[in-house]
Amino acid sequence: MGKRRQIDAGGEAALPTTEGTAVRFQSPSAAPASQQVGKRADGREGVDVPPLERLVAEIRRCRVCRDAPSGLPLPHEPRPVLQAHASARVLVSGQAPGTRVHASGRPFTDPSGERLRDWMAVTEEEFYDSRRVAVVPMGFCFPGLDAKGGDLPPRRECAPLWRARVLGAMPEVELILLVGQYTQRWHTKNAGIRHGNLTERVADWREMLKATGGAGPRMLPLPHPSWRNNSWLRANPWFAAELLPWLQAEIRRLIR
Numbered sequence: 001m002g003k004r005r006q007i008d009a010g011g012e013a014a015l016p017t018t019e020g021t022a023v024r025f026q027s028p029s030a031a032p033a034s035q036q037v038g039k040r041a042d043g044r045e046g047v048d049v050p051p052l053e054r055l056v057a058e059i060r061r062c063r064v065c066r067d068a069p070s071g072l073p074l075p076h077e078p079r080p081v082l083q084a085h086a087s088a089r090v091l092v093s094g095q096a097p098g099t100r101v102h103a104s105g106r107p108f109t110d111p112s113g114e115r116l117r118d119w120m121a122v123t124e125e126e127f128y129d130s131r132r133v134a135v136v137p138m139g140f141c142f143p144g145l146d147a148k149g150g151d152l153p154p155r156r157e158c159a160p161l162w163r164a165r166v167l168g169a170m171p172e173v174e175l176i177l178l179v180g181q182y183t184q185r186w187h188t189k190n191a192g193i194r195h196g197n198l199t200e201r202v203a204d205w206r207e208m209l210k211a212t213g214g215a216g217p218r219m220l221p222l223p224h225p226s227w228r229n230n231s232w233l234r235a236n237p238w239f240a241a242e243l244l245p246w247l248q249a250e251i252r253r254l255i256r
């Protein structure tokens with residue numbers, strides 16, 4: 001049984017910050033009734049559907065970035081991609097789907113995913129077992145490409161709308177892998193931790209593990225496993241020599 005966050009009567013889990021406030025992770029049970037109506041993958045509707053399953057079903061129907069965007073609408077049909085289960089003890093927090101993941105509808109079905117699974121030392125079968133590993137990016141839909149052909153940042157509408165509710169519905173999560181700058185910024189800000197640059201954030205991984213985990217999951221910052229970070233990986237051999245062995249041992253403990 002993993003470490004549980006304290007859920008109060010209002011259905012919220014609190015993560016303390018050093019700013020004297022608490023980040024409230026609202027569980028789906030506290031969401032308005034209109035937000036709890038859902039349909040199972042098999043088409044059945046009913047009260048026996050677990051809250052997280054209802055929430056994920058609701059997310060899969062989300063069209064906010066097409067119908068009510070905060071800026072320009074998505075240039076394509078939204079296709080939310082995530083993987084979540086209430087028993088997952090490891091959570092991979094990435095950025096947003098790229099073109100390949102948008103096409104497959106499955107997280108990390110690309111070379112970055114292959115490298116991430118290598119870093120974690122898990123098989124595809126283990127990685128895609130949502131009871132063990134959850135994948136909850138900052139933006140659930142492919143945000144489109146910029147003028148140079150690179151991925152746009154995660155849609156800003158997504159995290160405020162969904163993130164706390166999804167995280168609050170997974171009380172068994174013990175370790176969150178913060179993959180890339182957007183999720184690192186969101187989580188370090190919420191936890192009151194200095195952000196720094198990529199090298200500073202990842203080099204301070206032991207400190208971040210210590211600074212988090214008191215009332216919630218521990219957090220481990222990772223560079224994005226994209227080929228764009230090959231030179232960073234070459235320049236920072238301690239990442240493979242020190243961080244990855246710890247990560248792999250911890251993942252093995254958590255998903256066994």
Ligand code: SF4
Pocket residue numbers: 059062063064065066078079080139140141155157158159161
């Ligand atoms: S990116 Fe998030 S908020 Fe936007 S349509 Fe997709 S699921 Fe909805």
